[in-house]
Amino acid sequence: MADRAPLAGIRVADFTWVWAGPFCTLQLAHLGAEVIRVETATRPCVTRLLPPFADFEPSPDRSGYFNQYNQGKKSIVLDLKRPEAIEAAKRLCAASDVVVENYAAGVMERMGLGWDVLRALRADLVMIALSGYGATGPDADKVSYGPAQVPLSGMSSVTGYHGFPPMHVGISYGDPTGGLHGAVAVLAALVHRARTGQGQYIDLSQWETSMAVLAEAITAWTMNGAAPERDGNRDPHMAPHGVFRAAGEDRWVALAVEDDAAWARFAAAVGCPELASDPRYATAAARKRHEDALEEIVTAWTRARSPEEATATLQGAGVAAFTAATNRDLAEDPHLAARGFFVELPHPVVGTRKHVGVPWRMSESDCRVRRVAPCLGADTDQVLRDVCGYSEAEIARLRAAQALV
Numbered sequence: 001m002a003d004r005a006p007l008a009g010i011r012v013a014d015f016t017w018v019w020a021g022p023f024c025t026l027q028l029a030h031l032g033a034e035v036i037r038v039e040t041a042t043r044p045c046v047t048r049l050l051p052p053f054a055d056f057e058p059s060p061d062r063s064g065y066f067n068q069y070n071q072g073k074k075s076i077v078l079d080l081k082r083p084e085a086i087e088a089a090k091r092l093c094a095a096s097d098v099v100v101e102n103y104a105a106g107v108m109e110r111m112g113l114g115w116d117v118l119r120a121l122r123a124d125l126v127m128i129a130l131s132g133y134g135a136t137g138p139d140a141d142k143v144s145y146g147p148a149q150v151p152l153s154g155m156s157s158v159t160g161y162h163g164f165p166p167m168h169v170g171i172s173y174g175d176p177t178g179g180l181h182g183a184v185a186v187l188a189a190l191v192h193r194a195r196t197g198q199g200q201y202i203d204l205s206q207w208e209t210s211m212a213v214l215a216e217a218i219t220a221w222t223m224n225g226a227a228p229e230r231d232g233n234r235d236p237h238m239a240p241h242g243v244f245r246a247a248g249e250d251r252w253v254a255l256a257v258e259d260d261a262a263w264a265r266f267a268a269a270v271g272c273p274e275l276a277s278d279p280r281y282a283t284a285a286a287r288k289r290h291e292d293a294l295e296e297i298v299t300a301w302t303r304a305r306s307p308e309e310a311t312a313t314l315q316g317a318g319v320a321a322f323t324a325a326t327n328r329d330l331a332e333d334p335h336l337a338a339r340g341f342f343v344e345l346p347h348p349v350v351g352t353r354k355h356v357g358v359p360w361r362m363s364e365s366d367c368r369v370r371r372v373a374p375c376l377g378a379d380t381d382q383v384l385r386d387v388c389g390y391s392e393a394e395i396a397r398l399r400a401a402q403a404l405v
Contacts, residue, residue: 004366005032010190011387013089013096014038014073015113017045019146019172020130020206021102022069023179028098028186029072030358030367036096036383037075038089039376041405048376054350060376061349067373068355071345076384077377077404084403086112091388094121098186102130102178105140115201125199126189130182132174134205144206149174153210158217160230167230177213178206239287240266240294243324244302246310252324253307255298255314260284262319269317270301345372380404 003009010033014025022045029035039045041060047069048060055062076092078085090113093099099118101108108114108129115127129135132144150156150173151166160167185202193199211218220226233242235256243254257263260276260283267275275281275297280290287294302310307323314321323329331354336342343357358367384390390398398404 003032004364006362006365006367007031007033007190010034010098011096012036012098012100013092015089015099015101015103015108016130017102018047019069019175020178020182021100022047023176024102024128024130024182024186025073025100026069026071027180027183028100030369032366032370033098035073036092036379036387037070037073037374038078038080038092039075040077040079041376042079042081044376054353059349061347064353064355067347067350067353070373071343071355071357071369072371073374074379074383075374075377076380079403079405080111080113082401082403084398084401088384088388088390088398088403089113090117090121091390092383093118093125095387095389096122097124097126097190099125099127100130100182100186101128104143105129105131105133105135119199119201123199124193124197126186126193126202127199128182128186128189128202128204130178130204130206132205133207135203139207144174146172146175146206149206149210152207154214154217155210158214158228158230161232162230164230173213174206174210177209178204181209181212234291237284237288239284239291240298242295244295244299246302246307247305248307251307253302253310253321254324255310255319255321257287257319263287265317266314266319269313269319272297343369345369347372349375377404 007028010028012025012028012033012035014021014035014037016022016025016037025035044060045066047066048063050063050065052064053059053062054064078088080086080089093113118127119125131140132149133139133142147168150169153174155169155173156166159169182202182204185204189200189202217228220228228236235241238256238258241256243252246253257266263281264276267273279286281287281294311321311323325333330336331342341357341359342354344352344354346352355369357369360367381395384395384398385392
């Protein structure tokens, strides 16, 4: 039976670490590509060393962080400081359709694995470099990590409360935005290759991908010289809009009333239909002018109810409202379970654990988590033998030369 995965038959050499690069190759693995991570025990991926660890026992193979974002991949160990390992990496790249790397700009070139070298090994190769600032420009060589991309992109400048300093947004948005944009670029390059037979190099700047999801704030300046003000959970146009306290300890409900019709439905649902015609609240502009008083009305209603009750009442009236879910809420959510969003795969070290799976469904293609995240170096011999063409004796010599650590 033919493999129905969109990227069946595509091999990816994965020189990535932390989040952005692995998130890019995760999408390719979900689509059916064979993704082979190149790692080393001398400097493991940062996420192998970060919690949460299964059963609170730190180990490179027990990190939930790593195991989540490296599902469906293989792992080989190569100490790229050794020439024998560089030669093995070249063989892997020559046998691959795609090379993905997110080291600092210039690192692959200094190791002898830059684009000029690799495209000479395979003319139709697709290679992408996800770096902090791109491969060109005056900032190309600056140090970058995902958390720094948030304020640098301008995201922090529009996050926070009026009269208070900028705030971080909770996660390093530069990493997943870079990874997702990178996956799209790789897919486009593979389509181009299918049409023309040509490979190509993709230079991705995580700084730019972070700004790409904040374009409306930037255009507010480029069009009118205006800067959006920080205003907490409020929306510039919708009111009420925010996260409101509900009954119970640290329980909250989020809601958004998008227009006057939704406001009328909200007012009826909370038992105060007269609010729909009250001149202080009848229009969006009026509600924005009286937003403090408006939020007191909303909070008085929500805090007397559980988030689930408030959500059910408002959703029943056609108002966008949702429980501010905890991690436990999500892990036990019946809707997500019904859609098969979570996957449980047996891991040789941590046993069977629940992980986030593929967030899309395709009617004619098979997209799923095909294997658990790899233990460090678990596939080294198999890949060297079956993909790179090494004999058992040659693999033994690589191991004796300390190239496989």
